Amino acid sequence: MKPLAMLVPYVLRYKPQLAGAGLALLLAAAATLVVPLAVRRMIDHGFNAADGAAINTYFIALIGVVAVLATASSLRFYFVTWLGERVVADLRADVFRHIATLGIDFFDRNRSGEITARLTTDTTQIKAVAGANVSIALRNLVMFVGAIAMMVVTSPSLSGLVLVALPIVVLPLVGFGRRIRARSRRAQDMLADASAYASEAIGAMRVVQAFTAEGSVTARFTRAVETAFVAARNSTAARAALTAFGIFMVFSSMVAVLWWGAQDVLAGRMTPGTLGQFLIYAVIGAGALGELSQVWGDIANASGAAERLSEILVETPSVSAPARPQSIAGRGAGAIAFEAVTFAYPEGGREAAIREISFTIAPGERVAVVGPSGAGKSTLFNLILRFYDPQSGRVTFDGIDAKALDPLALRQRIALVPQDTVIFAATAAENIGFGRPDASVDDVRQAAKAAYADDFLSALPKGYETELGERGVTLSGGQRQRLAIARAILKDAPVLLLDEATSALDAESEVAVQAALDELMVGRTTIVIAHRLATILKADRILVMDGGTIVEEGTHEELSRQGGLYARLARLQFRQDAA
Ligand SMILES: Nc1ncnc2c1ncn2[C@@H]1O[C@H](COP(=O)(O)OP(=O)(O)OP(=O)(O)O)[C@@H](O)[C@H]1O
Numbered sequence: 001m002k003p004l005a006m007l008v009p010y011v012l013r014y015k016p017q018l019a020g021a022g023l024a025l026l027l028a029a030a031a032t033l034v035v036p037l038a039v040r041r042m043i044d045h046g047f048n049a050a051d052g053a054a055i056n057t058y059f060i061a062l063i064g065v066v067a068v069l070a071t072a073s074s075l076r077f078y079f080v081t082w083l084g085e086r087v088v089a090d091l092r093a094d095v096f097r098h099i100a101t102l103g104i105d106f107f108d109r110n111r112s113g114e115i116t117a118r119l120t121t122d123t124t125q126i127k128a129v130a131g132a133n134v135s136i137a138l139r140n141l142v143m144f145v146g147a148i149a150m151m152v153v154t155s156p157s158l159s160g161l162v163l164v165a166l167p168i169v170v171l172p173l174v175g176f177g178r179r180i181r182a183r184s185r186r187a188q189d190m191l192a193d194a195s196a197y198a199s200e201a202i203g204a205m206r207v208v209q210a211f212t213a214e215g216s217v218t219a220r221f222t223r224a225v226e227t228a229f230v231a232a233r234n235s236t237a238a239r240a241a242l243t244a245f246g247i248f249m250v251f252s253s254m255v256a257v258l259w260w261g262a263q264d265v266l267a268g269r270m271t272p273g274t275l276g277q278f279l280i281y282a283v284i285g286a287g288a289l290g291e292l293s294q295v296w297g298d299i300a301n302a303s304g305a306a307e308r309l310s311e312i313l314v315e316t317p318s319v320s321a322p323a324r325p326q327s328i329a330g331r332g333a334g335a336i337a338f339e340a341v342t343f344a345y346p347e348g349g350r351e352a353a354i355r356e357i358s359f360t361i362a363p364g365e366r367v368a369v370v371g372p373s374g375a376g377k378s379t380l381f382n383l384i385l386r387f388y389d390p391q392s393g394r395v396t397f398d399g400i401d402a403k404a405l406d407p408l409a410l411r412q413r414i415a416l417v418p419q420d421t422v423i424f425a426a427t428a429a430e431n432i433g434f435g436r437p438d439a440s441v442d443d444v445r446q447a448a449k450a451a452y453a454d455d456f457l458s459a460l461p462k463g464y465e466t467e468l469g470e471r472g473v474t475l476s477g478g479q480r481q482r483l484a485i486a487r488a489i490l491k492d493a494p495v496l497l498l499d500e501a502t503s504a505l506d507a508e509s510e511v512a513v514q515a516a517l518d519e520l521m522v523g524r525t526t527i528v529i530a531h532r533l534a535t536i537l538k539a540d541r542i543l544v545m546d547g548g549t550i551v552e553e554g555t556h557e558e559l560s561r562q563g564g565l566y567a568r569l570a571r572l573q574f575r576q577d578a579a
Pocket of ligand 1: 108345346347348353371372373374375376377378379380
């Protein structure tokens with residue numbers, strides 16, 4: 001049950017509720033255990049006493065006890081369920097916070113659907129346990145211990161018999177619990193697999209339908225669900241066996257003890273009332289043990305889920321700030337340099353994506369990076385943003401090694417306009433203010449104006465407050481690009497990384513996007529992965545990449561004259577649109 005230990009610090013944050021739950025629990029248990037005492041008195045004295053008043057007192061007292069029991073039980077339920085919900089809410093937030101700090105390589109390695117499943121289904125499993133089941137388990141544990149104690153008080157000799165039988169019942173239960181945990185872990189893994197596949201397929205439904213792949217996608221999902229079912233069935237079978245075993249062992253040993261007690265009563269060594277009282281305690285104890293064995297299964301389940309969560313929590317960010325990071329002066333000048341940088345992706349096999357690359361870009365310089373597909377252009381961006389650290393060489397920002405910087409401080413000084421703009425399910429204003437949540441409405445509007453996005457944004461049904469993204473208005477390609485540019489303008493960073501879209505826009509959008517970009521590039525160090533001739537012509541310098549190295553460097557005229565890779569690309573590949 002070790003994985004569940006991770007929950008302890010979470011539960012301990014809420015000591016008052018914990019104390020409330022504990023108190024209610026003890027009260028309820030005590031009330032339950034008082035009842036048999038009254039029953040014995042009734043059997044042994046009550047029925048042959050002529051005094052009806054005594055009987056009445058017993059019954060009234062009994063109602064009082066039941067009232068305490070009812071109140072305490074309801075309080076226990078409330079506090080414990082509250083704790084479960086609270087702990088899981090905290091846990092979810094913590095796991096997400098942690099995920100957000102992890103290096104990009106973590107997201108290369110793990111499917112996003114799989115991570116989401118851990119955040120949702122695994123935590124739900126834990127909620128069931130941290131809430132209701134712990135409550136049931138604790139109640140039954142207290143009841144069990146209480147019942148045993150009262151049995152000893154009632155009849156030490158009969159209790160001795162019970163205590164001998166106990167280990168025979170309990171020890172196998174523990175073994176079962178282990179088996180269940182392993183199986184449940186597997187069931188959760190399979191389920192996460194299925195949901196990861198579903199979210200991938202649903203996200204790509206356009207492509208799925210365009211290729212009429214509905215059938216094969218559905219078949220694959222069905223298979224994944226089927227595997228998850230088999231895993232769940234195996235785990236359930238183990239739990240069912242546990243339940244049968246638990247109930248049989250508990251009740252058969254009780255019957256044996258009862259038979260023994262009956263002999264004592266017949267021989268006159270024990271009053272019938274005492275046996276009755278003992279019997280009720282035995283039923284309570286046995287019932288508690290039976291329930292415990294069921295809950296044990298649930299707890300084992302949750303333990304599997306907790307294990308999956310802790311695997312995420314122990315992941316350490318591959319890129320993090322050094323103990324004492326150096327600081328960039330003020331806003332930063334925006335000088336970028338690569339010094340003999342070699343880098344291979346963690347998942348990319350042994351082949352380096354870039355090799356021994358060196359270049360210097362002065363503040364305010366405008367550099368175009370060109371090269372065939374797979375040359376390593378995007379990898380340059382990944383290293384400048386410090387999504388990864390190079391295996392050898394250094395990447396510097398204003399002369400400081402990126403590894404000596406806090407990645408947050410570094411990224412705050414870089415604005416990225418990616419090839420495909422991600423629009424979040426949020427309002428247009430929130431989408432633009434993404435990198436600067438504190439920006440005022442006015443700032444957002446200014447940025448949108450500069451990005452030539454104000455016209456179409458103002459024309460939306462609710463203007464800047466219109467919901468965009470999955471559940472809202474869909475923007476056209478050119479509009480999305482201008483929104484991304486507005487986002488970058490608002491961020492106002494000294495360095496701009498621009499991954500030019502390969503797809504052509506219609507002439508009018510193209511002009512707007514180009515004008516927006518010109519606005520954005522003013523006064524910033526700009527590195528652009530260029531696909532358009534117009535962009536390349538405006539660059540101060542062109543870096544030509546091929547196979548992970550820089551093969552040519554110069555201006556358009558110089559490189560065209562050389563008649564190398566650039567001249568060939570310029571002829572075949574760069575879009576020569578107007579503007
Ligand atoms: N996350 C990754 N994990 C493993 N390998 C990667 C990863 N990203 C890129 N690569 C590999 O690194 C090499 C360089 O890729 P990169 O994306 O930098 O090329 P590019 O020049 O930007 O190409 P394109 O113009 O097609 O986008 C390629 O061989 C690619 O397969």
